[in-house]
Amino acid sequence: MTATTGHELVTDSQLKRYAKLIYDVAGVEISPHKKQLLSNRVRRRLKVTGIDSFEAYYNKLVSLPVTDEEWDHFLQEVTTHETYLFRDDSNWNWFRTEYLPQIVSEARTNGRVKKLRVWSAACSTGDEACTVACCAAEGIAAHSQWEIKILGTDIGVGAVREATAAKFNERAMRLTPPLLKKKFFDEVKGEVCWTPKPLLRKTMSFRQHNLLDPLHERPFDVIFLKNVLIYFNTESKLRVLENIKRVMQPGSMLVLGAAEGVSELLTGYERVKSWLYRFTNSASPARGKAGVR
Numbered sequence: 447m448t449a450t451t452g453h454e455l456v457t458d459s460q461l462k463r464y465a466k467l468i469y470d471v472a473g474v475e476i477s478p479h480k481k482q483l484l485s486n487r488v489r490r491r492l493k494v495t496g497i498d499s500f501e502a503y504y505n506k507l508v509s510l511p512v513t514d515e516e517w518d519h520f521l522q523e524v525t526t527h528e529t530y531l532f533r534d535d536s537n538w539n540w541f542r543t544e545y546l547p548q549i550v551s552e553a554r555t556n557g558r559v560k561k562l563r564v565w566s567a568a569c570s571t572g573d574e575a576c577t578v579a580c581c582a583a584e585g586i587a588a589h590s591q592w593e594i595k596i597l598g599t600d601i602g603v604g605a606v607r608e609a610t611a612a613k614f615n616e617r618a619m620r621l622t623p624p625l626l627k628k629k630f631f632d633e634v635k636g637e638v639c640w641t642p643k644p645l646l647r648k649t650m651s652f653r654q655h656n657l658l659d660p661l662h663e664r665p666f667d668v669i670f671l672k673n674v675l676i677y678f679n680t681e682s683k684l685r686v687l688e689n690i691k692r693v694m695q696p697g698s699m700l701v702l703g704a705a706e707g708v709s710e711l712l713t714g715y716e717r718v719k720s721w722l723y724r725f726t727n728s729a730s731p732a733r734g735k736a737g738v739r
């Protein structure tokens with residue numbers, strides 16, 4: 447077997463086999479025009495592991511159980527982790543100005559239990575979970591009386607590690623409203639980055655999870671599922687949506703990315719906006735009320 451050189455690309459046959467492997471384990475589709483990208487990313491693993499060819503690395507992967515650490519590193523490399531705080535301002539306008547005031551009012555007037563449970567599914571480095579924590583700290587005035595739990599999960603171990611460290615650079619923070627940045631974040635001395643204050647930190651936890659597997663948790667009030675299913679095909683999207691439903695209860699909200707491409711696949715939801723669905727647990731496909739489509 448010849449060693450892979452610095453600029454060599456995976457062959458068509460290797461691309462197909464790597465793509466199938468990634469699809470089977472993570473549900474993510476790698477299209478044929480991603481040859482360069484895949485080659486670059488696998489090459490990084492060759493460098494770290496000292497394995498000298500794409501073929502040998504492939505053979506190594508298939509010989510290992512998916513629980514092996516090398517699988518974690520591989521998946522971390524081949525998936526896309528782009529994220530930042532306050533991404534998609536329409537989501538956060540809704541969360542801050544409609545959803546949070548509504549649950550606070552329900553707690554005041556009809557005895558809603560003062561609990562908020564949010565899941566940032568495929569959270570990458572935790573920017574979305576941290577945005578939720580920041581909005582919740584701002585919007586739920588009597589914070590100490592509320593039990594707020596924000597869970598961030600991702601398939602990438604590196605992403606989860608970074609999420610737990612909770613350090614956000616200038617680029618990640620660029621859309622954070624200045625007042626919230628000032629109130630809820632501390633600048634990290636000696637590094638050009640910010641970290642959430644303990645008030646926010648104590649509401650967040652992170653762990654590794656594959657969306658293709660069920661999450662063993664009690665139902666959430668809101669689930670953010672953004673910028674991840676775009677990389678999945680219909681079969682794996684359906685599998686993820688089944689797992690999502692298991693941790694919803696009637697009234698739970700599902701926030702999707704603008705291009706997730708799942709609206710036709712959703713059943714048991716009421717469509718509130720193109721990216722926002724309320725779980726109703728009815729058998730019919732998601733339909734909007736008159737005027738909201």
Ligand SMILES: C[S@@+](CC[C@H](N)C(=O)[O-])C[C@H]1O[C@@H](n2cnc3c(N)ncnc32)[C@H](O)[C@@H]1O
Pocket residue numbers: 471472473474522525526527528529530533567568569570571574599600601602605655656657658671672673674703
């Ligand atoms: C582009 S980031 C999206 C981050 C965040 N949700 C946002 O919208 O800003 C996509 C994330 O999905 C994760 N991912 C891909 N496949 C996954 C799977 N099967 N289970 C869990 N996470 C997955 C990747 O590791 C990556 O961190």
